[in-house]
Amino acid sequence: MIQRTLALIKPDAVKSNYIGSIINIAEKSGLKVVALQMFHFTQKQARGFYAVHEGKHFFDGLLQYITESPLVAIVFEGEDAVTSWRNLMGATDPQKAAEGTIRKLYAESMTRNSVHGSDSVENAEIEINYVFGGRYINGLA
Numbered sequence: 001m002i003q004r005t006l007a008l009i010k011p012d013a014v015k016s017n018y019i020g021s022i023i024n025i026a027e028k029s030g031l032k033v034v035a036l037q038m039f040h041f042t043q044k045q046a047r048g049f050y051a052v053h054e055g056k057h058f059f060d061g062l063l064q065y066i067t068e069s070p071l072v073a074i075v076f077e078g079e080d081a082v083t084s085w086r087n088l089m090g091a092t093d094p095q096k097a098a099e100g101t102i103r104k105l106y107a108e109s110m111t112r113n114s115v116h117g118s119d120s121v122e123n124a125e126i127e128i129n130y131v132f133g134g135r136y137i138n139g140l141a
Contacts, residue, residue, distance in 0.1 A: 003081040004034065006127040008116035009072040011065065014038075018106045019072055022115065025102060026076055029088055035075035035132060041067050049130055061111060073131045082124055085117045 009022055023033065041049070046066045053059050076085055090101025092113055097104035107113040118124035 002077065002079060003121055003124070004075050004077045004128065005081040005085050005118045005121075005124040006116075006131060007074040007076055007085055008131075009074070010112070010114055010116060011069040011071055012108050012112040013106050013114040014071055015069060016106065018114065022102055022106070023074065025088055026074075026085065029078075029084060031076040031078040031081060031084060031088075033074055034077045035128075036072065037132070038070050038072050039131075040070045043067055049127070058111065065112060075128055075132070082118055082121055086119070089115050089117050 007026070009019055013019070013022060027033070043063060046063050047054070050059070050062055050066070053062060078084060088102055090097030090103040090107075092103070093110040094103045094107035094113065095110075097107070102115050103113050107115075118127050
């Protein structure tokens with residue numbers, strides 16, 4: 001089934017100039033970029049985006065990390081895009097990530113793990129609308 005998912009290329013990967021390499025991995029796997037923007041999360045925006053993690057031990061560190069510099073948001077489209085992107089990302093802990101996955105290749109640590117991906121079709125829609133708002137509605141109702 002053709003789906004859309006949100007991918008974030010996080011500050012560590014942006015600072016290390018991995019944007020093109022990460023997009024290339026996704027495109028070679030069959031995912032298509034249908035929207036892309038670089039932006040800088042404010043604390044308020046980041047708090048809203050990661051609200052599901054509020055109260056967890058890593059929440060404050062996550063907010064500090066994700067707001068330290070610009071990131072890239074991408075909407076990928078393709079066959080089972082949510083699962084495809086998550087498989088390409090690899091395990092959150094780069095030490096446990098499979099060879100060739102984005103996190104194995106580029107993540108600095110479990111905390112500074114280079115990329116984000118929606119975990120379900122439903123959350124993909126919510127996250128895409130959160131990040132892109134009214135600027136990107138085509139086919140996302």
